[in-house]
Amino acid sequence: MLIEKSSALPRSFSLIVTTCAPAIVIAIVVAGLLKVTAVALWHSGMAEARSAIEMEISPIRGLNEIRAEIRFRLDRVDEDIRLGRMAEAGLRRFALLAPDGTCADPVRSGGQCSLWNIPDPSNIVFGDDQWASYTESAANGEGIHFLARRFEIQDGGGFSYIVSRNIQALHDLDAVLRLTAAGSLLVLSLMGIFLGWYMSRPLLHRIAEINAFCDRYRFRSSAGVREKIPTGGGYREIEKVAENIDGMLLRLEGLMESFNVSTELQAHELGNSLTKLRNNIQRLETASAEDAEEIRRDCIYEIFGLDKLFRSLWQISRARAETGARWKAMDLRDLVVQAVSEINDSLKADIVVAHGVCSIPFFGNEFHIRQMLNNILANALKYSPPDMQVGIWMLGAERKIRIADRGPGIPVEERDKVFLPYYRMSVHDEDEGTGLGLSLVSAVASRHGIQLRLDDNRPGLIFELRFPAPQVN
Secondary structure, three states: OOOOHHHHHHHHHHHHHHHHHHHHHHHHHHHHHHHHHHHHHHHHHHHHHHHHHHHHOOOOOOHHHHHHHHHHHHHHHHHHHHOOOHHHHHHEEEEEEOOOOOEOOOOOHHHOOOOOEOOOHHHOOOOOOOEEEEEEEOOOOOEEEEEEEEEEOOOOOOOEEEEEEEOHHHHHHHHHHHHHHHHHHHHHHHHHHHHHHHHHHHHHHHHHHHHHHHHHHHHOOOOOOOOOOOOOOOOHHHHHHHHHHHHHHHHHHHHHHHHHHHHHHHHHHHHHHHHHHHHHHHHHOOOOHHHHHHHHHHHHHHHHHHHHHHHHHHHHHHHHOOOOOOOEEEEHHHHHHHHHHHHHHHHOOOOEEEEOOOOOEEEEOHHHHHHHHHHHHHHHHHOOOOOOOEEEEEEOOOOEEEEEOOOOOOOHHHOOOOOOOOOOOHHHOOOOOOOOHHHHHHHHHHHHOOEEEEEEOOOOEEEEEEOOOOOOO
């Protein structure tokens, strides 16, 4: 099966994007949550480090007391080292700065800061709030991040006291969370794209099958054998679309077949009438005065038949092409009463009897509905014995109208065919009608959503019409 790349690529891309969009959104949300978590943990860790440093700073006191305290704390660092608690030892830094900014070691000689003191305090730049962040170089060359606080000693001759704390773990955690956020965004996005491609592949294949079928159907040269859309599985919505397309094509084929048959029969009827007219006109040239009068009557009869045929065809076309612009609210009771009265007045007898006359509101084309009822009643009277009545029942609760006669009825196997144009049952082959009366009934009923049903009256026929509830639009 071939699919044009120019049309397949944009369709595939849009479908993949649509399919993987939820996964990408989830990836963005997860990355955002990790980012928010990293920021929250960073601020929480910095607040904890600041609090620990503040606890390391004693209240304001003299230089000698600060020296003694630093000595005590450095002893604790040495003890941590001796006991193997390297993490505790490496967590804190202390330094006493001379007025010139150099390190003044109160314990060890040489004036140099010890290993566990701040190596080079002169490189630390403190802000107005006396807080600063700096980096030390470890033995492996990597940087270690510290947070420092400077405290000016009162009456200390310009000496200051610095306490710093290792915050490398906080930096490492922040880096891990940021990397995790970026990684999750990348991984989930790639997974979403893969899943979108994987899920859209059978969908695109199914759409391609339907398109290929439509192309074959559109360009086929003859009707041939009815071909259905190949069935597939997995996507219920796509299968429903395929079923609907197949149903519409089946309906279209039925309409086209009916149209072809109707056109053929119309041509046949028209050809017969025109042939008769032509023969009669040719006979007029050599006919006697008495025969000429009879021939003229035959010509007038054929012309009236043609006029009746074209009027019936025009009415059917008009009913099928009805747009609803002339629809209005009506009561079917009024139409039934009017139809019964007109027929009885024309026949000068109570041949049609109405039963259970009740109100049935409806919305549609009043002219077409009246025409439909008149055609059904005319058919019932036409095939009923002269002394038999035709009954019409109105069932308001069920929104039905039933018309019953005592004629020969319609065989079950022919009830679906009587609505076709020009169809005549075998018992009515001599009928001189156009064969379009029930076709007009079917066209009006189809346009208005009216259900038609034929049933036995034993003897005779029951013609049932079920009207939908009125929906004024």
